[in-house]
Amino acid sequence: MEKSQFLFVLLPMLSIMAYMSPHSILDSQGISLKSDISVQPKEEKKCSDCHSDLMESTILHGPANESCLTCHKVDIKEHTENGARGLNLVKRVPELCYSCHEDSKKDFNSLPVVHQAIKGENACTACHSPHSSDEKHLLLTQQKKLCLSCHNKDVTASGGKTANIKKLLAESKVIHPPVENGCVVCHQPHASENNYLLISAFPRGNYAPAVTDTYALCWECHDSDLLGLSKTDASTNFRDGDRNLHFVHMNGKKSRTCIMCHNVHASQNLHLIEDKVQFGEWSLPINYVPTETGGSCFPGCHAQKSYTR
Numbered sequence: 001m002e003k004s005q006f007l008f009v010l011l012p013m014l015s016i017m018a019y020m021s022p023h024s025i026l027d028s029q030g031i032s033l034k035s036d037i038s039v040q041p042k043e044e045k046k047c048s049d050c051h052s053d054l055m056e057s058t059i060l061h062g063p064a065n066e067s068c069l070t071c072h073k074v075d076i077k078e079h080t081e082n083g084a085r086g087l088n089l090v091k092r093v094p095e096l097c098y099s100c101h102e103d104s105k106k107d108f109n110s111l112p113v114v115h116q117a118i119k120g121e122n123a124c125t126a127c128h129s130p131h132s133s134d135e136k137h138l139l140l141t142q143q144k145k146l147c148l149s150c151h152n153k154d155v156t157a158s159g160g161k162t163a164n165i166k167k168l169l170a171e172s173k174v175i176h177p178p179v180e181n182g183c184v185v186c187h188q189p190h191a192s193e194n195n196y197l198l199i200s201a202f203p204r205g206n207y208a209p210a211v212t213d214t215y216a217l218c219w220e221c222h223d224s225d226l227l228g229l230s231k232t233d234a235s236t237n238f239r240d241g242d243r244n245l246h247f248v249h250m251n252g253k254k255s256r257t258c259i260m261c262h263n264v265h266a267s268q269n270l271h272l273i274e275d276k277v278q279f280g281e282w283s284l285p286i287n288y289v290p291t292e293t294g295g296s297c298f299p300g301c302h303a304q305k306s307y308t309r
């Protein structure tokens with residue numbers, strides 16, 4: 001049989017089969033198809049008879065496993081006879097979610113930095129399934145992928161301009177190892193008391209007072225001696241002899257911050273050194289060249305300088 005002849009026979013067959021299945025009661029618009037061959041339910045149907053796909057994943061949301069009617073005001077007779085008429089949620093998201101997750105509402109709203117993603121409609125369902133998921137915490141997809149599904153463009157919103165992290169990661173030669181494992185090792189997904197939704201302190205901008213507490217985030221994994229000791233022959237490789245060049249650049253009230261030299265996510269250069277320093281709209285090249293025993297740079301702010309350990 002030719003392909004076109006085959007389809008000629010198959011298509012009508014498929015549509016007859018579709019009429020006979022439970023889903024045939026409704027067309028694609030959710031409008032009831034009043035037809036002699038449509039199958040009317042003989043006994044009260046259960047939601048799961050037709051919507052089992054929503055609950056197929058390994059981790060089930062407690063209330064969805066108990067009763068769909070906790071969140072959907074659906075009259076089953078009406079629904080199966082006359083068709084679906086919208087989601088019919090008992091409350092809108094996020095209020096629906098807060099009605100049980102009260103602590104979340106309290107926590108999120110009392111914190112100074114709130115993720116734009118949890119404001120407005122779909123606040124919670126932008127990231128969580130209300131029904132079931134194969135990911136921990138009912139996430140819609142793997143956590144890093146989820147974050148990058150929105151952070152795949154430059155966003156200009158209330159907080160200024162937010163960088164395109166997906167592009168940065170795709171184009172960089174060196175990735176900060178924790179970023180490989182995801183984003184929530186350093187960021188809170190909902191809200192935080194720290195800048196940039198971070199799990200602990202980190203300053204905004206190019207300058208900040210040089211107190212080691214300012215960089216608590218970095219000391220979650222790195223030794224603060226790389227900054228704290230003015231002289232060292234071990235705590236950092238950024239030194240000239242035993243003169244700690246992290247300390248040299250970062251002391252006093254208006255000291256440089258880590259992002260003046262490093263990108264915390266990824267970069268083109270060894271040691272996550274940035275190509276450029278950003279001063280508002282201006283950017284100056286750093287021209288960092290690493291060597292076996294040190295390195296050199298030639299930034300806009302001083303003549304070429306090198307260091308040797």
Ligand code: HEC
Nearest residue numbers: 047048051054055063064067068070071072087093125130
């Ligand atoms: C905790 C509240 C809650 C429970 C319980 C719940 N749902 Fe939902 N449901 C939602 C929300 C919220 C949406 C909208 C999702 C979105 O906008 O992405 C939704 C969407 C849907 C949709 C639209 C299609 C889809 O995949 O989004 C169907 C169908 C549905 N629910 C059926 C069910 C069935 C069947 C059950 C019981 C097994 C159930 N729901 C239990 C909250 C719930």
Ligand code: HEC
Nearest residue numbers: 022023026045046047050068072074076080084085086087
């Ligand atoms: C006889 C089959 C059948 C049963 C039983 C059934 N549904 Fe549906 N339902 C459908 C079909 C078909 C649709 C439309 C296609 C889709 O979204 O899956 C639908 C759609 C929905 C929608 C989405 C409507 C929209 O506009 O997006 C919700 C919510 C829903 N059903 C909830 C329920 C709940 C809750 C129950 C149990 C009380 C239930 N359904 C029982 C067949 C059924």
Ligand code: HEC
Nearest residue numbers: 062063070093096097099100101124125128130136137138
């Ligand atoms: C009827 C009460 C109820 C409603 C409404 C409800 N939840 Fe839940 N949720 C629970 C219960 C119970 C659990 C399981 C126990 C727990 O983790 O507290 C749970 C678990 C969760 C978890 C997993 C928590 C973890 O530690 O992994 C997430 C995420 C979640 N819900 C999100 C939502 C979202 C998003 C909504 C709104 C669409 C919502 N919930 C609406 C009762 C509810």
Ligand code: HEC
Nearest residue numbers: 094097098101104117118123124126127128137143184189
């Ligand atoms: C930007 C994506 C995103 C949005 C939007 C979001 N969440 Fe989450 N949520 C996450 C991630 C990621 C985790 C897991 C965090 C982790 O692994 O430490 C999580 C964890 C949770 C948990 C379980 C752990 C905990 O913190 O108690 C609950 C409950 C929860 N979210 C509820 C909500 C509610 C309610 C909303 C809507 C107000 C919401 N989430 C909106 C990403 C999101």
Ligand code: HEC
Nearest residue numbers: 116117126146147150155157158159160162183187189196
């Ligand atoms: C649904 C889309 C969406 C998802 C998913 C999402 N974000 Fe966002 N995120 C936004 C928007 C919108 C902003 C606000 C941008 C701005 O203000 O410039 C933002 C801002 C941020 C900021 C900057 C906050 C500040 O105040 O400086 C961080 C950090 C962030 N998101 C991290 C994450 C992480 C981590 C995840 C994954 C758990 C994630 N985002 C998932 C939409 C999203």
Ligand code: HEC
Nearest residue numbers: 147148151161162163165178179182183185186196202264
């Ligand atoms: C090692 C800790 C760490 C990890 C892991 C991490 N971040 Fe960040 N992120 C930071 C720090 C520190 C800042 C603030 C400094 C800056 O903007 O460079 C930041 C800032 C941001 C911002 C705001 C940037 C802006 O331009 O305002 C976004 C968005 C963001 N991160 C998203 C992500 C995403 C998405 C992931 C996962 C792919 C991730 N981060 C993983 C530490 C981290």
Ligand code: HEC
Nearest residue numbers: 177178185186202217218220221222258262264270271272
């Ligand atoms: C969750 C753990 C974690 C956090 C938090 C973290 N780092 Fe890292 N970082 C690592 C690991 C692991 C490496 C690779 C091993 C190493 O070089 O120590 C690394 C490497 C680096 C490197 C490159 C070292 C080299 O010589 O190539 C720099 C620069 C760096 N981190 C800066 C920072 C800054 C700045 C912060 C704070 C914003 C920070 N890190 C926070 C885990 C972390």
Ligand code: HEC
Nearest residue numbers: 215218222226236237238249256257258260261271294295
């Ligand atoms: C003035 C530029 C500059 C600033 C500011 C800066 N670093 Fe560095 N950092 C470097 C250079 C250059 C290296 C590479 C040293 C080498 O291996 O030759 C380095 C190396 C590192 C390393 C690898 C281990 C080590 O110490 O050799 C870590 C981790 C690190 N920096 C973290 C930080 C943190 C955290 C901050 C902010 C508290 C910071 N850096 C601020 C230039 C800077």
